[in-house]
Amino acid sequence: MAQQRFVPGKVSVVLAEGDEPLSNVSNNAYFGDVLEKRLTRRGVLKGGLATVIAGLMATKLPFNNAFAAQDGVSSPSLGFKPVPVSAADKVVVPDGYRVQSFIPWGTPISGDMPAFTHNGSGDDQAQQVGSHHDGMHFFPLNGSSTDGLLVLNHEYVEPRFLHAAAAGLSLDRNGFPQHADGSRDADQVIKEMNAHGITLVRVRQAESGEWGVVQDALNRRVTAQTPMRLSGPVAETDHVKTHYSPDGTMTRGTINNCAHGVTPWNTYLAAEENWAGYFANNDADIDRRQTRYGIETRETGRYQWHRADREDDMFARFDASSKGASATDDYRNEPHTFGWMVEIDPMSPDAAPVKRTHLGRFAHEGVIFAPAVEGQPVVAYSGDDARFEYIYKFVSRQPYQAATADGSLLDEGTLYVAKFNEDGSGEWLALAPGQNGLTPDNGFADLADILVNTRSAADVVGATKMDRPEWGAVDPVTGQVYFTLTNNTRREEGDEDAANPRANNNFGHIIRWQEEGSHAGERFQWDLFVLGGDQESSRDLAGNTLNDDNMFCCPDGLWIDPDRRVWIQTDVSESVMNTGIFEAFGNNQMLVANPETGEIKRFLTGPIGQEITGVVTTPDQRTMFVNVQHPGATTPADDFAAGNFISHWPEGGSAIPRSATLVITREDGGIVGA
Template identity: 70%
Template sequence: MTQQLPGTTDPVLAAGDEPQSNASGNAYFGDILETRLSRRSLLRGSLAAAVAGAMATSLPFGGAFAGQGGRGPSLGFAAIPTSSADSVVVPEGYRVQAMIPWGTSLAEGTPDFAPDNGADDQAQQVGSHHDGMHFFPLDGRSDEGLLVLNHEYIEPRFMHAAAAGLALDSGGFPQLADGSRDADQVRRELHAHGVSIVHLRRDDDGRWHLIKDAHNRRVTGLTPMRLAGPVAGSEHVITRYSPDGRTTRGTLNNCANGVTPWGTYMASEENWAGYFANRAETIDRRQARYGITRRDTSRYQWHKAAGGADEFLRFDATPRGGSAAEDYRNEPHTFGYMVEIDPFDAEAAPIKRTHLGRFAHEGVVFAPAVEGEPVVCYSGDDARFEYIYKFVSARPYRAATADGSLLDEGTLYAAKFHADGSGEWLALAPGENGLTPENGFADLADILVNARSAADTAGATKMDRPEWGAVDPASGQVYFTLTNNTRREPGQEGAANPRANNTFGHIIRWREAGGQDATRFQWDIFLLAGDRDSGRDANGAPLDDDAILASPDGLWMDAERRLWIQTDISESVMNDGIYEVFGNNQMLVANPESGELKRFLTGPIGQEITGVTMTPDRRTLFVNVQHPGATTEASAFAAGDYASHWPDGGDAIPRSATLAISREDGGIVGA
């Protein structure tokens, strides 16, 4: 048997988050908010008090629904306390079912999860690290449909029988004696990434069941895909695999998602840069601005898979041949997009829509489509000091003919926030906002491949890790989570990012000045996350024990306008120090009008709560639990002492899984 040795990537790569790479002199959102607060608030004392005063007196949305006879959606459940237990807790009167954990077989005759599964097995199984998702009903039904879900990344130590007994942390992996990787292990890891399309049916007993039929399929890190939009066919994406620059293989690090007005699924490509090595003497901005530095290592060392197959070598972006068509120097430029998938058409290749920009896409959220008006969507770049973007289509939406080509023509914008509560969208288009050949932007493809650099030049506002977004269908207000930024130093605060060493994060919202395609908006803070001392709700009131939270991440608004907020406290600090009071990661619900906030769910040990969707009748809520047991230390892993055994219990390997939550009386969830 080939000797297996422990391997661990660089700590930055292992954590998954991109290293800070924005060296521009653009304004910080925190500086802007501090200026705004100093102008508007008469309170003295802590920053939290100042923010509370400004929020209570200056939110531009407080009277948005005046005279409509309501105070927003009801939150008709009893809030639950924080928890550090290895279980899922929901309010009294609710029930929860854990289902389709990583490794669940999707086809008859294929095995379910086991540590000795091979790559071919994983290609027919639900992927790992469940994240953003959406329920697509079959024939309009609420009891049957396709659940489409992302798989953000993996923990190789839990995947391979060869890892048993090795001292591996959450980013560690087995490697061969010569430093290479076993090829079947690498291929299994690639198949564990991507997207799962899962056919589910609710039976009369109220439980959901997987139906093994042709609806089920996987999109993985090896699936052939098309490139569309201005970048397709350009010099930036020519590779040995695709000399014409129009195809690529696979999607990776799929975090949040989106759903198009024409009923297709959008999977994001978030922290993809760490998957690539590059030993070139000089790394140009197309990679350096995304965190790729000169290195021979990568997050999982896929480029060092034994045998040197082309599907693995592409993760080494070092120039080797005489031109880009002879190597994979451009392979990183084929990642960082939103990927459109038709859940009902297995023959349709996934398409990377390049006009939505290339960056660490957390997801995309569409404004309600209006017949005859442009399609509008928003996306956050989930990295420290990065930007919020908006896309407006060039062609109008026509329900009868709409398809993904609407996303291939239009204008990409980056947001600039001002201290007086106003904001503007800066066009990232040739000849606008300094984006000229003289300033290093040759054409539209060049701008989109270098979206971060373009936003730098245009003067967009640096944010505290923009995460998920939500659009209120009644008011058009847009909400975005800013999960945290512990690298924002004193003096770097601003109006929209108010705290130095922003450990707890916050949520902003804005309203466009006109239609959703407007180029100006008004903004303010909706929620300042934190404990009882530092957290503030939409009215500026301190958060009570039923509402304290840290690191807001997942965000979604249901059909009755409840705002569901999910948290992602890093496993490195969870239940420790200033984070101890919050317990395990959780999900809360907010009333967007009154600001009322209640905790609805807490998850098991070491996980992130992420991904949320409902059936059309709003009687089943689906939520994902990602990476339970990630807090298992390397020495404990070697001893088989896992921090969590959820969902199977006993001494089982912890696995990501989906929750189906319903009321015992059959009513609407959250009401």
């Protein structure tokens, strides 16, 4: 997540690891513009904005029984005492709960099970849990709640903590060791590549209640080097033909995997979020397939992988410059093989992951599926996590049949983008050939062209610019869809709208909507669920400000459990964490909300310098898994050089900080959160 620093008369952007620069220059409506018109239509003066927003949030979306399993809608309990804001280097959970730190970066899971050491090799890392834990799901084995496959994303790395050779160097969280000529040690690059991607590991609860890793044939790593198949309308087109795959059917690796998705046929989808920064490109002329995603003429990439001190196209592919006579002679098209959702079958370790191109190409935060209904289309939602980008929906062409469903359902259908209207209505605009201006005359030759250029297509059809769409969730009873909008300080006065109501939006909010008819429909009704912020600027569903028990900002991770509790995770950027207007919020945290009453309680606070992200429970809801990403990231460069890390979590003492998973249970064995 990026944080932007705002100074009157001047805006400078501080990008967090992997974030991209602002690239949406379209004239599409801002979500803030929509809200402002909605308020003006009600005859409200701008000075009364807070009061009006409170009134809008106190209204409820019309309930649609078509989505409910029964006429009555139960309201979930939040049966715990909220924890206070914390700036301590530890995890705090409510009284009556216990927490175990689990599978930190470097935990061995496969092969010869190489033990974690700070100076481990790149090949060792391929057999160990990756770094920067993020989205995650628990796949039970034989229906068990004590034995299953835990699958989790690893968004990026912090090289200074990854490499023992970085000790003593003055490196900030973006820095990495380099040779004097700017090249990189090849094994360090391989280690960074292998610390990216996805971990699949069997885990089991012992009689003591502790969880441990089980050596199993299902355990594996998917990394930035893993061969992957391209599928859907973009596969085999000129857009994705490279030296590695001249026929455009394959690519290698997945990077910057943020949130995830779980299909109705029980496979895992890993999102490729801020992948564009990994690529260098020296070409003077770069077309929209890269510029619209933040790639511009530059010699550098995020980690300079293309400058490894060993000649190998596993490194060279991160230089997208045109070097050969055609695209199959170099890697000018390599960036076009990223920005997709990657499907992985957890139970088939020999199957190649598949990039499903009909879900669109952008900075996918994740993907969420509406409950699958026999004989009806499969519906999936995804947010593009960048300032002023969009929310999308995919509707399959073929109906869902549980007996035969598989990933091919994601290869044919219609991709839509959301438009939020000022009166609280909304519509889904099709990104399909010949519709909404997507014609050859307007620069879109065919469906593959539209999908490779998803953002440009959304610009043309008139989608609403949002405040960084992050995670989504679907209420299993009402069918209402929730999305977090984490923040956007680049939204200026006058650019507000109904769905993005605040200029200089430091604190973010959560929007929700109800589809008309079914999730496959093309219209919806929307409203705001909560405005994050301090005790003056925030608003809950009832229109009240948040308080000491639930004040939060920068909502990011989101999950709704089977009992309808809405779990909210925060990601205040490490560049501003515990400083200025963000000091009041302390370390990043996780809260839980009642979707009916809007009641919110703080459930967990994490250690120093981290992001709380990824949440899921076992089927019986008695064990919860939560991820802690990049503890210690706020360590200044000089302190790092001196060995003074600001966090030593989870091991304590003088240990280097490591991302890890939390295992949370109730002392009485009850349902988590109830």
